Amino acid sequence: MIDVYSPPLRRLPYLADFDFVSVLLLVLFAPLAIFIVKLALSKGSFEEKLEVVKKSYLFAGSFISLIVFYLVLADLINIVINLLSGNFSTVLTSVLSGGLSGYGTPSFETVAKGLSYRVSIALVFMPLFAYHFIEALTPLKTQTQDLTTLFKILRNLYLWMIILLFSIILLGFGIGLINKALQYALGVKGITLSEIAAPLSFTVPAVLFHILHIITLKKKENHLDRTLLKAS
Amino acid sequence: MIKFKKISLSFLAIFYFSSLVGPGPKKALATIVFDPYYPVYVNQEKAVILYDKSSGKETLIISPTFQGSAKEFGLLIPTPTKPTVDTVRSDVFTTLEQITSPKYYPYATRGLESFSGLSLSQAPSKESADYVTVVETNGVDVYETSILEATNEEALAKWLKENGYTVPNSADFVIKDYIKKGYFFVAAKIDTSALGPFVEGQLKNGHINPLRIVFESKNLFYPVKITGALLAESINPKPRLPSNPVVQEENTKVTVILPEPQPSPDRPVEIPTPYPYPYPTPFKPSYVTYTFYIIGDHKKELPGFSTMYAGALKKESLEKLITDENSNLLLSTSDKKFITKLTKSMNFSEMNNDLLIRDAKDNEPVGTGEIYVENPTRLVLIVATPIILEALVILVILLRKRKKL
Numbered sequence: 001m002i003d004v005y006s007p008p009l010r011r012l013p014y015l016a017d018f019d020f021v022s023v024l025l026l027v028l029f030a031p032l033a034i035f036i037v038k039l040a041l042s043k044g045s046f047e048e049k050l051e052v053v054k055k056s057y058l059f060a061g062s063f064i065s066l067i068v069f070y071l072v073l074a075d076l077i078n079i080v081i082n083l084l085s086g087n088f089s090t091v092l093t094s095v096l097s098g099g100l101s102g103y104g105t106p107s108f109e110t111v112a113k114g115l116s117y118r119v120s121i122a123l124v125f126m127p128l129f130a131y132h133f134i135e136a137l138t139p140l141k142t143q144t145q146d147l148t149t150l151f152k153i154l155r156n157l158y159l160w161m162i163i164l165l166f167s168i169i170l171l172g173f174g175i176g177l178i179n180k181a182l183q184y185a186l187g188v189k190g191i192t193l194s195e196i197a198a199p200l201s202f203t204v205p206a207v208l209f210h211i212l213h214i215i216t217l218k219k220k221e222n223h224l225d226r227t228l229l230k231a232s
Numbered sequence: 233m234i235k236f237k238k239i240s241l242s243f244l245a246i247f248y249f250s251s252l253v254g255p256g257p258k259k260a261l262a263t264i265v266f267d268p269y270y271p272v273y274v275n276q277e278k279a280v281i282l283y284d285k286s287s288g289k290e291t292l293i294i295s296p297t298f299q300g301s302a303k304e305f306g307l308l309i310p311t312p313t314k315p316t317v318d319t320v321r322s323d324v325f326t327t328l329e330q331i332t333s334p335k336y337y338p339y340a341t342r343g344l345e346s347f348s349g350l351s352l353s354q355a356p357s358k359e360s361a362d363y364v365t366v367v368e369t370n371g372v373d374v375y376e377t378s379i380l381e382a383t384n385e386e387a388l389a390k391w392l393k394e395n396g397y398t399v400p401n402s403a404d405f406v407i408k409d410y411i412k413k414g415y416f417f418v419a420a421k422i423d424t425s426a427l428g429p430f431v432e433g434q435l436k437n438g439h440i441n442p443l444r445i446v447f448e449s450k451n452l453f454y455p456v457k458i459t460g461a462l463l464a465e466s467i468n469p470k471p472r473l474p475s476n477p478v479v480q481e482e483n484t485k486v487t488v489i490l491p492e493p494q495p496s497p498d499r500p501v502e503i504p505t506p507y508p509y510p511y512p513t514p515f516k517p518s519y520v521t522y523t524f525y526i527i528g529d530h531k532k533e534l535p536g537f538s539t540m541y542a543g544a545l546k547k548e549s550l551e552k553l554i555t556d557e558n559s560n561l562l563l564s565t566s567d568k569k570f571i572t573k574l575t576k577s578m579n580f581s582e583m584n585n586d587l588l589i590r591d592a593k594d595n596e597p598v599g600t601g602e603i604y605v606e607n608p609t610r611l612v613l614i615v616a617t618p619i620i621l622e623a624l625v626i627l628v629i630l631l632r633k634r635k636k637l
Contacts, residue, residue, distance in 0.1 A: 076615065080611075080612060080615060083605055083608065083611065084605075084608055084612070108596070108605065115611075115615055119615055119618060119619065122619050123618055123619065123622055126619065126622055126623065126626070127622065127626060130626045130630075134630070
């Protein structure tokens, strides 16, 4: 008789919340996409339309690289904390012998391969994000008043949406982090550093990106105010 | 008339004995008889092995499991130096089983049910044989133990026989080898005063208090050679002939007629129990499933053995390993120890040497739910350095760009 230890399969929190994030992104960015399409179809010269298409690409590129960079960073922090805390737990979805799946402890080699893969992604996506983000936020070359105003609205809308997105992420994981940290401090049985690692790894980069976008927004708004003051 | 008796083997141990044995040593008659209708179970042997490298002190805690009658139970354990013998609480094994439960899917099967077998008959005589020195005889918990030192294998066999143990001829060379090396022997059996269904039940289910044998050894070893010889014998039994058999020769056919056992007040002749129906398929095992919990300074390994668990023993785990009613601990909680659980089903033909347990290459945990990182700082540096460097480069580029603007 084969005695199989098969604890229930548990999903990591971000996997459970990922569907929710996707829906949220669709709702948030749908108006932005419509706005970009309207800009592209508006009256104007070919250069202006090209400029709009270019900016649209830069915003989209900035957003995609930001999300990829964020998820990879969160994953990296999670793995490193788990490794250092000595309580590594992960989900093995692969079918083990006997057709069962469950919790598993991967070998160091597997984790090391995963780490190097994530570091590689982070190294590629960090400059990608930096480039797209900076380029997307630089003012338009064309000096058409309407287009400049529309661009500023688009930029601020983008920044606010990213801030809102990370605010929602922080609401979820931040509360989770405080909750787990308090339980850990109170000595609740079963709460290990590994339990705290997941919310912590999603909170820390979310805070960083949240701050980055707030600072950028404030700077751009200040710049806009100064320009308006000068113009007046 | 030949009476059939269940024969089984216990881990290290040893001796067969037939129920044909009469009331006294002189009338004793040993032969190996296998019941063709009774099932024979697979052996399982469990032991905790502690080793202190600095002092060379090895501690064997052996949990005997025996399916036969408690009065037939006996052990013979060779040790390189004079041992001390006592018992520990049987829940040490239960606690160790809990501690070493893998935190992940184990690929190994659970140990097969064990049977045991061996063989004692009556209380040992107080006299020792010519070349056997009974160093110590003690009553330890439910056991009656004797520490023996022998200079001659025949003398030892004689002593054992006189004391109700029976060793097959084929095991003599193994015992001779141990004697040559100057080994001591621990012989143990259940005290006659403790015989009864209570102790028998504990013995059958592996809950009898284990024996703790402490001795000095240059290497961490576990004796299996005797078991191999006895296991081989159990498959192809060749009875040690009694001293007074009647041999009748008819043409070329030789018949050995064994004397009838004589009933006595303390040992009545046993009546064979009716065979169960349906008759189980007879099965003679050729292997023993060993489970070792080895506690030392380092992870251990044995060629061919599966490492079911390996990890540092935490303070809370050490606190659970109580050995007696006075809550004495197996190990001090300040000790930093590594526990390794090794298992293997060994065929008797593999048991040609005692097991020499050695240090593993590394202390990589198995089944603890932890990942072994030899140098965590190096790992963090390798992961974080390129990301931080790249972030700095981007920052520098940005600052330069801003200056230009």
